[in-house]
Structures are given as C-alpha cells and as structure tokens.
Ligand code: ADP
C-alpha cells in the first residue's frame with residue numbers, strides 16, 4: 001500500500017515550497033560575470049504577482065542569464081559571479097542560509113527546447129519533480145495531480161487515454177505543454193519561460209500562449225521572447241535588454257507593454273520593437 005502524508009484522498013497535495021500563491025519577484029542591481037566577462041550591469045526590475053513580464057532584446061544581451069539568476073539555476077550550470085539581490089515577495093533568495101531548493105521549488109522554469117524525459121511515461125513525467133524531491137503521495141493524489149496539471153497546461157484532453165505512453169512520443173508542442181505541466185506539479189509561485197515557443201509551429205505557439213494567459217492569474221510569469229507579436233499578446237509589462245558593443249547587458253527601458261510598443265521612450269527601443277535591428 002502506498003504511504004501517504006495526508007489522511008485526505010481528495011485534498012490537493014500541498015505546495016512543495018509551502019505556499020502556492022503567486023509571488024512578486026524583484027531584481028535589485030543584479031550584475032553578473034562569466035570570469036572577467038561582465039554580462040549584466042545593475043539590472044533592476046520588479047515583476048509583480050499575477051502579471052506576465054516579457055524580457056525582449058537581441059541575442060547575447062543576457063536575458064537567459066538573468067532568467068537563470070532569478071531561480072538560482074545558474075549555480076547548477078557553470079556559475080556566473082553575481083552581485084545584487086533577487087527578492088521573492090520581499091525575501092532575498094540568495095540570503096545566506098537559504099537553500100537553493102527553497103528558490104527552485106517556488107520558481108519553476110520552462111526552456112526553449114521541450115525537454116521531457118523521453119522514455120518516461122507522460123504520467124510519470126508530470127510527477128518527476130515531486131519524485132526528485134522525495135514527496136510521497138497516494139495513488140489517488142497522484143492521479144488527481146496529474147489530471148490537474150495536464151488540464152492547466154492545456155494537454156489533458158489530448159493525452160488522458162495515453163498517459164502510459166512515453167513523453168517522447170508526443171509532438172513538440174505537446175512536449176512543451178507536458179514540460180509546463182511538470183513544472184506546475186510542485187505548485188510554483190513564479191514560472192520562468194525562456195523562449196518557450198521558439199522551437200514550435202504557429203498553432204502550438206498559440207496554444208502555449210493561451211495556456212500562459214490562463215495561468216497568469218495563478219502564477220507570476222516571466223517570459224523571454226524574440227517574437228514581438230507574442231510579447232504584445234501575452235505580457236502586461238516588457239523590459240528591453242540591450243548590450244551595446246562589448247558592454248554588458250542592461251535594461252534600456254521597461255514599462256506597460258502597450259506603451260512600450262506604441263510610444264517607446266528610447267530610440268533604441270523604438271528601433272528594436274519595429275524590427276530595425
Ligand atoms: P541571451 O539569452 O540574451 O541571448 P545569454 O544570457 O545567453 O544572452 O548570454 C549573455 C552573455 O553571456 C553572452 O555574451 C554569452 O556569450 C555569455 N554566456 C552565457 N552563458 C555563458 C556561460 N555558461 N559561460 C560563459 N559565458 C556565457
């Protein structure tokens with residue numbers, strides 16, 4: 001018989017991070033270096049709860065690095081040296097004594113290339129994050145969570161009859177929605193998405209955008225995108241990153257998405273959003 005951490009079979013599993021309400025995220029004066037190479041220069045940005053923030057800007061200006069810094073992912077992949085603070089609902093995720101898991105359970109990440117475990121079943125893919133964290137649940141809790149997360153990711157109806165098939169058997173767009181479902185299973189308060197649609201066809205892209213729209217009331221979303229129409233369709237606010245001629249990346253301008261596209265304050269923003277570089 002499966003071991004259970006709760007006596008109820010219907011109550012949802014608790015959030016791994018202890019709280020599943022959408023949180024604000026604030027970067028304060030974040031600078032980053034790879035060796036001697038400074039790639040971010042005093043980036044400050046508030047990403048309010050229940051809003052979608054789009055990070056836009058040319059390749060190489062530090063958007064992915066910034067996104068990874070927001071959930072301490074960079075510490076896992078050949079780390080950048082870092083200065084500044086990242087506050088999750090006001091608490092610095094880099095405070096000494098705060099463990100990396102504390103941030104990463106509350107701040108999920110979805111990548112450009114869908115990366116489900118290809119040989120693992122769709123069902124087990126959704127639960128992978130819980131297993132990695134040693135969470136035990138009854139069969140009924142697991143079933144409920146899988147259905148809930150796949151529904152929130154807009155995939156349930158397509159896969160409900162094939163949950164035991166491998167994740168790798170799904171189409172690219174379905175795999176990306178499976179990755180979204182997997183990241184939702186630990187009930188994050190913030191979801192970071194690094195060009196989640198770049199590898200997808202237009203139909204799959206629109207479905208992910210619909211999912212982002214639906215999720216945005218339940219989880220704070222930060223999305224990197226090169227697609228200016230997408231930034232306008234999904235985001236409430238935008239931040240334009242730029243790294244000019246060997247200088248580190250910084251935010252040139254940020255604000256409500258509508259204003260950024262109709263009346264940018266900086267000429268470089270105007271050039272970028274109008275496709276002039
Ligand atoms: P973007 O996502 O905006 O394209 P990145 O954050 O990927 O930009 O890269 C910003 C800068 O940091 C680039 O100059 C890139 O070459 C450098 N960079 C990124 N990751 C690493 C790494 N792991 N080691 C060394 N330099 C890196």
Ligand code: MG
Pocket residue numbers: 063064065
């Ligand atoms: Mg990038």
